[in-house]
Amino acid sequence: MRLGVRRREQRFQDAFLQCASCRKTLFRREFDQGMMVCPNCGHHHRLNAKTRIEYTFDEGSFVEEDTDIQSVDTLSFPDYQSKLDQAISKTGQPDGIVSGMAKLEENPVAVAVSDFGFMGGSMGSLAGEKITRTLERAADKKIPAIVFCASGGARMQEGLLSLMQMAKTTAAVERCRSVGAPFIAVFTDPTMAGVLASYASVADVILSEPRALIGFAGTRVSKQAQVVKIPDDFQTAEWVLRHGFIDRIVPRREMRDTLSDLCRLLGGRK
């Protein structure tokens, strides 16, 4: 009898889920077909890297690269190795960034996708290396680079090494610029701190998913630092768009088309 209840609960969980924002109960099939966007309130739920790649690029076109490298606990930082191990087993990925080559309507693009589920998408040496390699691949082949950002910032467990990734990835953007390879960044929830204050903010074109959190300092820090009233939509994509730091807010279902149009138009210097 107890087993029966559990089975029924399981079946319910398979068929339904609750929106993380409006809390409405949703049909899972409808939710998945809608790219994990709530049909009721439009909340864009966070995606893992694999799903993001499936939603965005030509079917089966993605070829992962940079799989031969991994994070190391250079500083012997408290609990870093165990947190890494946990994140690796949770996500089945060696890091928060999945990088490689893909196609958008037949045209090759260099791609990196960040996964917030892996230690908050924080940028350490490995993430920095993967972003840099992605931008270098785009520069070498003179093709567009597309990076989906999702990060709380630098990975403090790697100390100064992780701060240096801000410089390294920004240098790689300069390389793309100098050969005329377009770099398109897509901000997803959240894009913060060390990632925002480096390569992400100097992309040729910056798109964002609706209502993504985008900011330099944690909201708590900003509020402490200021006595003025904080706008309700502070550090959201909509607020950042109004202040002129991103180009467009693009709903998930339109992202693929917008990206392929941009890649076709900006092309890359031949």
Next chain:
Amino acid sequence: MTQPKSWKEWEKPLIELDEALAKLRERSVTATEEERHKIDETIKASEQRRDKYIEKKYANLTPWEKVLVARAEPRPYTLDYINALFTNFIELQGDRLFGQDHAIVGGPAALDGQPVMVLGHQKGRNIQERQMRNFAMSKPEGYRKAIRLFQMADRFSMPIITLVDTPAADPGVESESRGISEAIADSMLAMFEVKVPIVSVVIGEGGSGGAIGIGIGNTVLMQEHSVYSVIPPEGCAAILWRDASLGPEASAALRLTAQHALEMSLIDGIIPEPFGGAHRDPIEAATLLKEAVQKALKPLLKQKPDALKAARYSRYRALGKIG
């Protein structure tokens, strides 16, 4: 044992010794011949005690003690060094977009006759100046002014020297609304674009994005007791252990000292400081800094513009530890 929270608290015995010595010296001036002899002997003994104390204290500073020394109020700041190292410094102001940020100062100057562009974070000496300079926490305007000066230096083939000394970039709502992240990123980008030599020196606090925003260089140096960190130790402690008072423990974990940075090959050298730290002898500290900057600049001045840019790319491309 509870850890001291400030440089003043940590160096209190030394500050008291210095004060007592100053009083003795004053008395010695007005004393009679006989008294003076006695006072001078006391002075000599106190000086020895003081030197022993400094020697012991500074022989093996913990990472947290380095943080305290790097933040010490009497430590020489950017303008102190600019005035000591260069001649004809002319401060240039404003970003031509929004405003003038006093947290970053910069302009052309001459280093032994060689025109250079020098720029750095500036802390304040008293309450009013600290407020005016926002505790050396630059807003977007500061970084955009820096970009303007970097590009000007490139146009006129002037080597760039930056002095890094900030707790962090300004985290306020105003700075967010004017794109502090973009300003920092764009400033780094500008430093990768220029084809003139860049020497960057951390002279106190190298506070995360705010520091690296003007901290890119062909050669990057740190003063002996300066620190460079991805996050303030107190902030790291608050995240890790939900207790901002564990800054000393976080400082050790973050390995934020110049010595650690050199060990990890993230910087190119350490500039020695005078006995007891730069604040005990600012003139000597400036001399040592000047020697180091000149030494770093000399080979760079012989390199071709394109080679300088390429070398900067290679330097940063190599940074990171992966398995």
